[in-house]
Amino acid sequence: MxxxxxxxxxxxxxxxxxxxxxxxxxxxxxxxxxxxxxxxxxxxxxxxxxxxxxxxxxxxxxxxxxxxxxxxxxxxxxxxxMMSVEVGHARVTLHKDDKTFGFGRDEVESVFADGKQLVLLSPRGAELARETSDLSRARLERAFTEQGYRWRDADPFAHEFRMWVEHAPELPADVNALFTARRKAISKYETAEAAELAREIRKRGVSVRDEKKRQYYRCER
The missing domain is CATH 1.10.10 (Arc Repressor Mutant, subunit A)
Incomplete structure (x- = not known):
């Protein structure tokens, strides 16, 4: 561990x-x-x-x-x-915002860093987690590779993200509502609330990332 x-x-x-x-x-x-x-x-x-x-x-x-x-x-x-990451041969556990997120070895296909965000991908390409921290990218890469996990140099699905707009026709109404609420949280610099809403969006099969207060999404496979 x-x-x-x-x-x-x-x-x-x-x-x-x-x-x-x-x-x-x-x-x-x-x-x-x-x-x-x-x-x-x-x-x-x-x-x-x-x-x-x-x-x-x-x-x-x-x-x-x-x-x-x-x-x-x-x-x-x-x-x-602050986030801490526990990487074991059989399980990965993230601790952030007084919450704990655990994933079994068979759930995690690969891992990469997107800026300051640590991203875990499932075998189907779904984002299991995308959490922001100031942890060293080199230390994270070493921790995962030493335990046998695949570390990617970049997001293999980066080209699939598109900018979210109000009432995006591709997304269900409840997901659009979460994006709208998240936009308000971002504008008010409520980072913890924005992160929690992103987790709720991922639970509905949609990945979300930010660029200069703009939200981008991709529908997971």
Whole structure:
């Protein structure tokens, strides 16, 4: 069994780095509050005016605390979106967004990386999974090939994808509805929701990938 995940520096360092950066950023804004109040066009003028009126050391303590809490919340979201991959001779397991996806050896025909996305293909060419991560492509390739899985250099079905448009006649109404909901999620940068909707679309026999906020699909064989 081979496990591929973010380095320990990333997995544990975010809990220190993110709060520290958040605290430093808000503290920097606090130092610049007096100057910012002279810029009439700058938003949240009331907040910066309040910062100039609160006495020390309370304003500094409040700024550092608010920034640290914001950084900690960001670290929580970051940690949730990290993916780890367990590759065994008999099974592949992905952990992402507090979810676990497992596939038996006979279900996985081949694997490849499409940009930052790891894609697992079935013997029929269906996409079993397409999950985004910052994991090293070289480490993923090594993990799969060492366990005897076929690693592809590129998507063998890339030429079959077509851009999705509203009410695409080739797709059932429920799939079009999922694409519409997913377009809204993408526009609002709701990445977890967009990923979950993509999984629902794949369950209905349609592969989906993105390019610059545009959705592309192919009907699986």
């Amino acid at each position: 081979t496990t591929v995940q973010e380095t320990a520096v990333v997995r544990y360092g975010i809990w220190v780095a993110c709060p520290a950066v958040g605290a430093a950023a808000v503290w920097g804004l606090k130092l610049a509050a007096g100057w910012i109040t002279t810029l009439g066009w700058f938003p949240f003028q009331g907040v910066f005016e309040l910062a100039t009126n609160v006495p020390e050391p309370w304003v500094t303590l409040a700024a550092i605390t608010i920034g640290a809490v914001a950084g900690f919340v960001f670290a929580l979201f970051w940690a949730k979106e």
